[in-house]
Amino acid sequence: MTTLTPVLSANWDRADSFTLEGYRATGGYQALRTALGMAPDTLVDLVKASGLRGRGGAGFPTGMKWGFLPKDNPNPRYLVVNADESEPGTCKDVPLLLANPHVLVEGVIISAYAIRSSQAFIYVRGEVLHVIRRLRHAVEEARAAGLIGTDILGSGFDLDVVVHAGAGAYICGEETALLDSLEGYRGQPRLKPPFPAVAGLYASPTVVNNVESIASVPAIVANGAEWFTAMGTEKSAGFGFFSLSGHVTRPGQYEAPLGITLRELLDMAGGIRAGHRLKFWTPGGSSTPIFTEEHLDTPLDFESVGAAGSMLGTRALQIFDETTCVVRAVGRWIEFYAHESCGKCTPCREGNYWMVQVLDRLEHGQGTEADLDKLLDICDNLLGRSFCALGDGAASPVMSSIKHFRQEYIDHVAQGGCPFDHRKSTVWADRAPAGAQAGEEER
Amino acid sequence: MSTTFPEDVRARLEVDAKEIIGRYPRQRSALLPLLHLVQAEEGYVSAAGIRFCADQLGLTTAEVTAVATFYTMYKRRPTGDYHVGVCTNTLCAVMGGDEIFAALKEHLGVGNDEATEDGRVSVEHIECNAACDFAPVVMVNWEFFDNQTPESARRLVDDLRLGKDVRPTRGPDRLCTWKEASRILAGFGDGRGTEGVQAGGPSLEGLRLARERGWAAPDPAATRTAPAEGDGDEGSAK
Numbered sequence: 001m002t003t004l005t006p007v008l009s010a011n012w013d014r015a016d017s018f019t020l021e022g023y024r025a026t027g028g029y030q031a032l033r034t035a036l037g038m039a040p041d042t043l044v045d046l047v048k049a050s051g052l053r054g055r056g057g058a059g060f061p062t063g064m065k066w067g068f069l070p071k072d073n074p075n076p077r078y079l080v081v082n083a084d085e086s087e088p089g090t091c092k093d094v095p096l097l098l099a100n101p102h103v104l105v106e107g108v109i110i111s112a113y114a115i116r117s118s119q120a121f122i123y124v125r126g127e128v129l130h131v132i133r134r135l136r137h138a139v140e141e142a143r144a145a146g147l148i149g150t151d152i153l154g155s156g157f158d159l160d161v162v163v164h165a166g167a168g169a170y171i172c173g174e175e176t177a178l179l180d181s182l183e184g185y186r187g188q189p190r191l192k193p194p195f196p197a198v199a200g201l202y203a204s205p206t207v208v209n210n211v212e213s214i215a216s217v218p219a220i221v222a223n224g225a226e227w228f229t230a231m232g233t234e235k236s237a238g239f240g241f242f243s244l245s246g247h248v249t250r251p252g253q254y255e256a257p258l259g260i261t262l263r264e265l266l267d268m269a270g271g272i273r274a275g276h277r278l279k280f281w282t283p284g285g286s287s288t289p290i291f292t293e294e295h296l297d298t299p300l301d302f303e304s305v306g307a308a309g310s311m312l313g314t315r316a317l318q319i320f321d322e323t324t325c326v327v328r329a330v331g332r333w334i335e336f337y338a339h340e341s342c343g344k345c346t347p348c349r350e351g352n353y354w355m356v357q358v359l360d361r362l363e364h365g366q367g368t369e370a371d372l373d374k375l376l377d378i379c380d381n382l383l384g385r386s387f388c389a390l391g392d393g394a395a396s397p398v399m400s401s402i403k404h405f406r407q408e409y410i411d412h413v414a415q416g417g418c419p420f421d422h423r424k425s426t427v428w429a430d431r432a433p434a435g436a437q438a439g440e441e442e443r
Numbered sequence: 444m445s446t447t448f449p450e451d452v453r454a455r456l457e458v459d460a461k462e463i464i465g466r467y468p469r470q471r472s473a474l475l476p477l478l479h480l481v482q483a484e485e486g487y488v489s490a491a492g493i494r495f496c497a498d499q500l501g502l503t504t505a506e507v508t509a510v511a512t513f514y515t516m517y518k519r520r521p522t523g524d525y526h527v528g529v530c531t532n533t534l535c536a537v538m539g540g541d542e543i544f545a546a547l548k549e550h551l552g553v554g555n556d557e558a559t560e561d562g563r564v565s566v567e568h569i570e571c572n573a574a575c576d577f578a579p580v581v582m583v584n585w586e587f588f589d590n591q592t593p594e595s596a597r598r599l600v601d602d603l604r605l606g607k608d609v610r611p612t613r614g615p616d617r618l619c620t621w622k623e624a625s626r627i628l629a630g631f632g633d634g635r636g637t638e639g640v641q642a643g644g645p646s647l648e649g650l651r652l653a654r655e656r657g658w659a660a661p662d663p664a665a666t667r668t669a670p671a672e673g674d675g676d677e678g679s680a681k
Contacts, residue, residue: 003658004658006660009646014448020642056520088533095646099642101532133632164476167475167517170570183469184495185471202468227660231661245578246575246578251576252645252647281681318575327662342513426537427538427539
């Protein structure tokens with residue numbers, strides 16, 4: 001049986017977990033001292049040896065990303081932390097930054113030292129005001145304690161850290177769109193290559209990493225690569241947050257080794273809400289093809305989830321029970337992609353616009369069976385043909401839902417409307433004694 | 444409506460703008476925070492605000508407008524003092540966000556992204572705000588109001604309109620206004636970073652269970668000396 005492994009969340013039950021004093025009381029900033037005593041390249045090798053893979057969804061090996069920085073480029077190097085958490089279902093970085101911002105700050109200092117950067121940016125989405133306050137407070141505390149600034153802890157290493165607030169655009173979670181946004185432009189993805197390692201922020205060598213990836217670095221430095229690889233699977237090493245949301249008894253953050261299964265996580269979370277059963281779920285956010293009951297025992301690591309036809313993504317496990325209309329769920333996600341499409345490439349801009357129209361008429365019983373072929377045809381023109389992963393992501397819920405729930409789409413057509421009572425999906429559906437809603441004998 | 448700020452406003456904001464620009468290696472990076480700054484002044488990004496940003500950075504107003512209109516947080520007309528965002532992305536919508544959004548529009552007699560006549564409250568449906576384990580989620584001036592119902596949301600907007608004290612679930616002790624929030628986004632703190640809880644209930648579920656069952660990450664000493672073994676004991680986690 002897999003058990004939980006709280007590391008980044010281990011101090012969250014301290015009321016002062018977000019302060020420098022509280023963080024230090026649980027060993028915080030000791031890894032920084034260790035790291036500053038090491039050669040930068042040794043740190044890069046350590047992170048490579050740990051097998052840490054990007055926790056922002058794509059799963060690219062973090063140490064390898066660092067290793068791609070060209071040795072002969074005279075421009076300054078930049079470290080940019082992607083804290084633009086916006087993938088539907090994803091809710092791990094925000095609680096981490098609220099409760100434990102210093103673990104990110106320590107990770108930033110160590111990582112910047114490792115890649116020889118003296119300027120780091122934390123790009124945090126703008127819609128989370130208190131997270132921004134907490135992060136800035138942590139950075140200021142670290143600065144006042146001499147952990148950020150010049151000659152950090154007498155090492156001769158200088159670093160400035162800027163917390164930069166975004167302004168509401170999902171696309172800025174895509175690393176090159178994020179860089180354009182940070183440069184003061186519309187957030188639109190760039191053509192790759194060149195990759196950010198070669199020409200990133202201000203066309204200089206840049207590393208862009210997710211919050212959770214960078215926050216995992218201090219523990220790796222403190223405990224060693226072998227400690228990290230003792231958790232998880234051979235190719236998906238270590239631990240990560242598994243964020244359970246939706247129709248589950250105890251939604252929340254469960255920090256566990258990669259490779260844990262949804263069945264195990266549901267056991268820990270008290271199961272599907274009382275009196276209901278699992279219908280479908282996303283393993284890693286809305287951009288990852290949906291799973292059903294048959295995937296309950298799929299190990300949640302990069303390889304196993306991929307082999308089962310989806311992606312580990314951000315381990316955002318959105319759980320839906322049998323009261324949920326899959327056509328409505330998918331339609332709403334596609335409205336999101338249409339709204340957030342940056343408009344740069346035609347497949348994504350036009351494809352999502354038209355999928356919204358088709359899904360809307362299907363949901364309301366005005367569609368035809370031929371609409372399903374139309375949707376799949378549009379997806380064919382999106383997947384692999386859009387400029388960035390946003391377009392690919394939009395195809396995921398559509399294609400996977402038609403694969404698993406084709407009949408449910410047809411039922412909408414046959415009945416001339418949605419066969420579901422949406423009120424039964426709400427959190428209060430089973431709570432209300434009688435009254436508000438007529439007639440139902442739900443308990 | 445004038446297309447430039449009055450001289451005193453301009454002079455005051457120029458001091459802030461200088462500070463913002465000074466944070467970045469290249470000045471154009473200051474554009475997003477500068478737009479937050481002018482929004483903090485007027486509650487939205489006006490033609491005067493655009494002009495101000497353009498002047499600070501040596502850009503054309505067209506260049507600034509192109510950026511301002513790309514990002515949803517910049518408003519092109521006044522919002523309420525308290526801007527209420529109801530998440531209606533799939534997860535929250537299914538859990539009741541749709542019902543909450545409908546209830547608020549009806550209760551306040553406004554449409555999407557419209558403000559009440561007294562200018563106190565505006566309502567907008569928003570996308571996923573990274574709090575899915577607290578669904579359904581409502582944001583006010585980008586502070587978290589977790590686990591809402593139509594009743595609690597109606598009470599919330601009533602309290603906002605009456606000027607009663609309202610506390611976010613995970614946020615500071617006092618809710619700031621829309622303009623104050625925009626100023627924080629521009630990079631000027633209000634000293635409230637240490638207020639409020641460190642974590643909400645769902646954030647702690649995994650940790651609570653791990654403590655209860657004695658689960659933890661492996662002991663580093665054990666993995667260093669004998670990397671191959673160490674399975675059977677309680678603390679191991681593979």
